Amino acid sequence: xxxxxxxxxxxxxxxxxxxxxxxxxxxxxxxxxxxxxxxxxxxxxxxxxxxxxxxxxxxxxxxxxxxxxxxxxxxxxxxxxxxxxxxxxxxxxxxxxxxxxxxxxxxxxxxxxxxxxxxxxxxxxxxxxxxxxxxxxxxxxxxxxxxxxxxxxxxxxxxxxxxxxxxxxxxxxxxxxxxxxxxxxxxxxxxxxxxxxxxxxxxxxxxxxxxxxxxxxxxxxxxxxxxxxxxxxxxxxxxxxxxxxxxxxx
Amino acid sequence: xxxxxxxxxxxxxxxxxxxxxxxxxxxxxxxxxxxxxxxxxxxxxxxxxxxxxxxxxxxxxxxxxxxxxxxxxxxxxxxxxxxxxxxxxxxxxxxxxxxxxxxxxxxxxxxxxxxxxxxxxxxxxxxxxxxxxxxxxxxxxxxxxxxxxxxxxxxxxxxxxxxxxxxxxx
Numbered sequence: 001x002x003x004x005x006x007x008x009x010x011x012x013x014x015x016x017x018x019x020x021x022x023x024x025x026x027x028x029x030x031x032x033x034x035x036x037x038x039x040x041x042x043x044x045x046x047x048x049x050x051x052x053x054x055x056x057x058x059x060x061x062x063x064x065x066x067x068x069x070x071x072x073x074x075x076x077x078x079x080x081x082x083x084x085x086x087x088x089x090x091x092x093x094x095x096x097x098x099x100x101x102x103x104x105x106x107x108x109x110x111x112x113x114x115x116x117x118x119x120x121x122x123x124x125x126x127x128x129x130x131x132x133x134x135x136x137x138x139x140x141x142x143x144x145x146x147x148x149x150x151x152x153x154x155x156x157x158x159x160x161x162x163x164x165x166x167x168x169x170x171x172x173x174x175x176x177x178x179x180x181x182x183x184x185x186x187x188x189x190x191x192x193x194x195x196x197x198x199x200x201x202x203x204x205x206x207x208x209x210x211x212x213x214x215x216x217x218x219x220x221x222x223x224x225x226x227x228x229x230x231x232x233x234x235x236x237x238x239x240x241x242x243x244x245x246x247x248x249x250x
Numbered sequence: 251x252x253x254x255x256x257x258x259x260x261x262x263x264x265x266x267x268x269x270x271x272x273x274x275x276x277x278x279x280x281x282x283x284x285x286x287x288x289x290x291x292x293x294x295x296x297x298x299x300x301x302x303x304x305x306x307x308x309x310x311x312x313x314x315x316x317x318x319x320x321x322x323x324x325x326x327x328x329x330x331x332x333x334x335x336x337x338x339x340x341x342x343x344x345x346x347x348x349x350x351x352x353x354x355x356x357x358x359x360x361x362x363x364x365x366x367x368x369x370x371x372x373x374x375x376x377x378x379x380x381x382x383x384x385x386x387x388x389x390x391x392x393x394x395x396x397x398x399x400x401x402x403x404x405x406x407x408x409x410x411x412x413x414x415x416x417x418x419x420x
Binding site (some may be wrong): 013 | 261262263264265266267268269270272273276277284289290293294297305306307308309310323357358362365377378380381383385398399401402405406408409410412419
């Protein structure tokens with residue numbers, strides 16, 4: 001069978017449905033020219049993306065930042081008050097995510113990515129040297145959505161917190177035929193996926209404890225430093241572009 | 251706490267999206283200066299029209315649409331000016347001999363700058379910003395088939411400009 005170049009491009013971009021994908025994969029297996037054409041599309045896409053990646057790391061010019069600044073620095077102070085008001089700090093055992101959990105997580109991710117690619121046209125993440133990075137609707141929701149806010153597309157964001165390095169992390173839930181839940185932490189201007197796991201279908205507000213699969217709960221427990229962010233702290237964090245402020249002295 | 255106005259909500263989210271808005275602007279304009287000017291114009295428009303944004307739709311797509319329109323307007327008015335005045339100098343300091351050009355592997359950004367506007371917008375939305383074909387076609391307000399063919403032609407042109415000669419992987 002002969003495929004148009006547009007069709008192979010759409011395949012490389014993850015835009016085809018299951019049947020079309022199966023046809024192209026079958027052709028790729030027997031025809032090196034088809035495989036090569038797909039590879040060229042993928043490689044060009046990666047190069048275009050890479051050419052503009054540095055812009056995300058550049059400091060934003062002050063005149064632009066000023067246009068969108070919300071003069072709401074107060075919540076950060078309130079978080080500090082909240083912390084110092086606690087009678088005694090909860091002793092957090094100095095363990096990192098256990099070794100087995102990391103393995104379990106990567107196996108889960110591998111499995112689920114396979115599953116996901118089979119069912120969904122375009123997964124809202126991409127692979128990079130650093131693991132899986134949120135993109136599209138997931139990146140958008142993690143960056144802009146507040147836990148109580150309107151959800152767009154099929155992503156609901158649950159609790160947000162800071163991990164022990166001070167970076168912001170957010171739990172999320174993807175509503176789709178095979179619902180997924182996961183945890184992503186901010187690294188620079190990207191959301192790195194820490195874990196993804198199959199989740200139960202849910203209605204209405206995200207109830208973090210009830211709706212999250214065990215693998216995600218374990219990852220949260222292992223990473224969280226202190227309490228989840230309250231609504232004010234979450235909104236201040238979003239407005240700062242999720243750039244971690246220096247850790248508060250306790 | 252008082253209910254935030256639409257403009258407050260939009261302002262906070264725009265702040266978080268700023269790095270991506272700057273990246274998109276960099277991809278569709280030809281230089282840093284135009285890019286940040288475009289972002290500024292788009293932010294002002296977005297804030298002024300915040301009430302028109304529906305919270306159940308994506309703010310990034312909405313602002314990309316505003317940026318696209320502002321950029322097309324800018325291009326048109328530059329063309330008008332050019333017809334009256336001397337031709338605009340090329341945006342890039344690249345030799346104009348096209349024979350010479352073929353031998354030099356263009357940088358990706360220089361190659362992008364040479365695409366026609368409609369193809370560059372399609373490439374920027376899908377390949378740089380990671381929008382789906384459907385989302386990108388909505389931003390550009392064109393049928394998905396048109397988006398697909400612009401994207402395909404844009405990629406083909408980029409491939410040709412970048413030269414695929416020594417095209418080993420990596």
